[in-house]
Amino acid sequence: MAQLTMVAALNKALDDALRADESVVLLGQDIGVDEGVFRVTADLLKRYGEKRVIDTPLAEGAIVGGAIGMALYGLKPVAEMQFSGFAYQAYHQVEQHVSRFRNRTRGRFGVPLVVRMPYGGGIRAVEHHSESREAIYAHTPGLKMVIPSGPRNARALLLASIFDPDPVIFFEPKQVYRSFREEVPDEPEQMPIGKAQVVREGTDITLVSYGAMMRPTLEAAEDLAEQDRVSAEIVDLLSVAPLDTETIVHSVRKTGRAVVIHEGPRRCGIGAEVVARIVEKALLHLEAPIRRLTGYDTQFPYFARERAFLPNADRIAHAAREVLAF
Amino acid sequence: MPRKRIEIKPKVEYLSILDGDGNVDEALDPRLDADRSLHIYRLMVIARRLDERCINMQRQGRIGTYGPCRGQEAAHCASVVVLEQADWLVQAFREPGAAYHRGWPLETVLRFWGGYEEGCRPPDGVNDLPIAVPIASQVPHAMGIAWGMVTKNDPHCVLCYCGDGGTSEGDFHESLNFAGVYNLPLITLIQNNQWAISIPREKQTASETIAQKALAYGFDGIQVDGNDPLAVYVATKEAADRARSGGGPSLIEAVTYRLSVHTTADDPKKYRTDEEVARWEKLDPIPRYEKYLRTRGILDDKLVAEVEEDALRDVAAAVDRFEASREVDPLDCFKYMYAELPPELAEQREEFRQALEREGYGKSAGGH
Numbered sequence: 001m002a003q004l005t006m007v008a009a010l011n012k013a014l015d016d017a018l019r020a021d022e023s024v025v026l027l028g029q030d031i032g033v034d035e036g037v038f039r040v041t042a043d044l045l046k047r048y049g050e051k052r053v054i055d056t057p058l059a060e061g062a063i064v065g066g067a068i069g070m071a072l073y074g075l076k077p078v079a080e081m082q083f084s085g086f087a088y089q090a091y092h093q094v095e096q097h098v099s100r101f102r103n104r105t106r107g108r109f110g111v112p113l114v115v116r117m118p119y120g121g122g123i124r125a126v127e128h129h130s131e132s133r134e135a136i137y138a139h140t141p142g143l144k145m146v147i148p149s150g151p152r153n154a155r156a157l158l159l160a161s162i163f164d165p166d167p168v169i170f171f172e173p174k175q176v177y178r179s180f181r182e183e184v185p186d187e188p189e190q191m192p193i194g195k196a197q198v199v200r201e202g203t204d205i206t207l208v209s210y211g212a213m214m215r216p217t218l219e220a221a222e223d224l225a226e227q228d229r230v231s232a233e234i235v236d237l238l239s240v241a242p243l244d245t246e247t248i249v250h251s252v253r254k255t256g257r258a259v260v261i262h263e264g265p266r267r268c269g270i271g272a273e274v275v276a277r278i279v280e281k282a283l284l285h286l287e288a289p290i291r292r293l294t295g296y297d298t299q300f301p302y303f304a305r306e307r308a309f310l311p312n313a314d315r316i317a318h319a320a321r322e323v324l325a326f
Numbered sequence: 327m328p329r330k331r332i333e334i335k336p337k338v339e340y341l342s343i344l345d346g347d348g349n350v351d352e353a354l355d356p357r358l359d360a361d362r363s364l365h366i367y368r369l370m371v372i373a374r375r376l377d378e379r380c381i382n383m384q385r386q387g388r389i390g391t392y393g394p395c396r397g398q399e400a401a402h403c404a405s406v407v408v409l410e411q412a413d414w415l416v417q418a419f420r421e422p423g424a425a426y427h428r429g430w431p432l433e434t435v436l437r438f439w440g441g442y443e444e445g446c447r448p449p450d451g452v453n454d455l456p457i458a459v460p461i462a463s464q465v466p467h468a469m470g471i472a473w474g475m476v477t478k479n480d481p482h483c484v485l486c487y488c489g490d491g492g493t494s495e496g497d498f499h500e501s502l503n504f505a506g507v508y509n510l511p512l513i514t515l516i517q518n519n520q521w522a523i524s525i526p527r528e529k530q531t532a533s534e535t536i537a538q539k540a541l542a543y544g545f546d547g548i549q550v551d552g553n554d555p556l557a558v559y560v561a562t563k564e565a566a567d568r569a570r571s572g573g574g575p576s577l578i579e580a581v582t583y584r585l586s587v588h589t590t591a592d593d594p595k596k597y598r599t600d601e602e603v604a605r606w607e608k609l610d611p612i613p614r615y616e617k618y619l620r621t622r623g624i625l626d627d628k629l630v631a632e633v634e635e636d637a638l639r640d641v642a643a644a645v646d647r648f649e650a651s652r653e654v655d656p657l658d659c660f661k662y663m664y665a666e667l668p669p670e671l672a673e674q675r676e677e678f679r680q681a682l683e684r685e686g687y688g689k690s691a692g693g694h
Contacts, residue, residue, distance in 0.1 A: 052477075057500075062501055065500070066467075067470060068466065069466065069467040069468060069473060069474060070473055072471055073473075074474065102662050102663065102664070103443065103659075103662040104446040104456065105443075105447050105448060106443055106447040107662040141663060142664070144664075194669075242668035
């Protein structure tokens with residue numbers, strides 16, 4: 001076991017995959033010599049050579065479109081988008097082709113590729129570098145949309161994504177990249193995609209979140225326990241498509257109350273989906289209306305305002321208290 | 327600090343072997359053997375007859391919107407034959423003769439335009455991509471397949487079709503740029519049929535040829551008479567040989583003409599003249615090639631009649647097979663979404679199943 005940051009854990013997953021399977025290739029802008037702008041691909045070019053760790057020209061569409069061709073030819077490409085805010089130049093490939101190949105070829109061709117990208121605010125980045133648009137991918141049929149929250153599950157989910165027969169959009173919460181360390185086993189491990197995790201057991205209220213918002217959610221739960229003697233259960237979604245209805249609903253049936261937390265915009269966001277599923281499956285177990293604590297339906301502000309904008313532990317605890325007091 | 331001209335080496339070849347009247351340039355004639363020569367002819371005729379049948383069927387409401395290839399048969403039928411089985415074909419949507427050559431049954435064309443995903447399923451053992459509707463977005467896939475060949479050290483190539491309108495899309499440029507950088511075995515064949523729906527070639531690009539666009543990406547482009555099967559064949563064969571031996575990518579501009587509508591939903595009278603169409607009718611690739619084959623003693627009246635008869639029979643049989651296999655299970659829309667059906671989709675599938683059952687779907691004749 002080693003204490004790793006998320007960046008190191010992701011690097012380990014890529015290393016594990018490249019070593020385990022010759023058909024795994026990485027491609028993206030600055031991922032080779034420069035080792036990725038966040039250094040997620042550190043040392044990999046040296047270890048595996050330029051045929052497997054490929055520095056590409058600047059062209060998101062060709063990176064993802066080319067990865068489709070590679071996948072169809074039997075490789076397992078892992079494409080890196082430098083930031084999720086620049087992946088829109090490739091979104092047409094994702095929507096028009098990545099998500100559709102298996103269905104339209106009636107199962108003849110799947111596209112087992114992974115598109116990794118850093119997302120979310122909190123690192124004082126420039127315009128277009130801080131958005132949280134997982135809902136777009138979760139809304140696109142045919143994709144899997146995975147978002148780890150810590151080093152250990154990041155490594156295990158990335159490995160599972162690379163060896164998944166279907167295309168996976170893998171959002172990396174860049175705020176968490178180096179913000180804390182966690183024990184990560186030396187041996188490769190995988191986690192199933194589409195399963196949420198109850199990361200904190202509780203009886204009074206369910207807090208549902210994922211990605212970078214898991215840290216303030218955990219803090220809020222600690223605060224609620226200390227200040228209010230409230231026992232909050234926390235569900236970490238880990239995968240927003242498919243979404244693990246069972247784990248969410250099971251928890252809410254137990255607690256009767258819920259707050260859903262994410263940094264992406266509220267309208268048609270993941271929170272809306274979570275609330276809808278709770279209402280469909282557990283309405284009569286609810287003791288109070290469900291609250292959504294999310295980013296607002298505005299542009300993500302430039303970084304001078306981002307700390308004020310992003311959901312934090314105080315706001316999460318406040319929302320929980322309101323639901324508890326209903 | 328000079329201001330000077332940088333010497334680049336621009337080269338855009340133009341190739342024509344068979345003129346509009348079917349006269350051949352003996353020095354350039356590839357002198358294909360009788361079998362191959364006839365095979366190209368058969369492909370062109372079958373593509374034409376299928377095309378005519380599809381338009382009729384669309385008018386009768388038996389299939390949906392259809393995009394014809396009339397006039398463009400030489401550009402795809404004479405290029406596809408250079409492929410070996412391990413090579414890949416990446417289609418746009420106006421190349422039924424090419425797909426047929428590669429082993430796609432004729433009825434897959436009808437299935438696609440008839441509204442069935444089955445028209446996109448490559449037959450087992452055929453590693454081609456299906457029709458691609460969004461413009462030029464298939465070119466990166468072809469480039470990626472070629473990249474896979476380089477990664478695995480496989481000496482094969484990819485032939486990708488795209489239209490003149492597609493050359494304005496970023497995907498076309500990004501793919502050719504990557505192909506140049508990584509020296510990929512990619513042949514991009516542009517079917518320059520002069521019209522991208524209503525936009526003429528002159529309004530599509532200000533460059534004199536489409537072939538010259540290759541120069542920007544570090545390889546050669548060639549313009550060929552796209553209604554001349556011999557020129558198309560020679561250019562594609564050279565490109566394929568070069569690609570398979572590590573010589574990298576090629577861009578071929580096949581100058582041809584869409585004699586028919588863009589799709590059956592289009593009325594070209596709004597944007598082009600009958601005179602223009604009549605001018606191109608005279609350059610129709612099929613009679614030109616027929617005349618050439620007769621001169622070479624490969625084709626005679628009897629064989630022409632036989633080829634026509636075979637084509638009509640094969641197309642009719644494909645229509646029968648298509649119409650006999652229209653019954654499909656609507657629940658199939660869940661079947662191929664993922665390798666394994668996620669629980670949330672399983673639930674939706676069950677909801678859909680119950681709705682169909684309630685509505686008595688499939689119990690009445692037809693069931694569509």
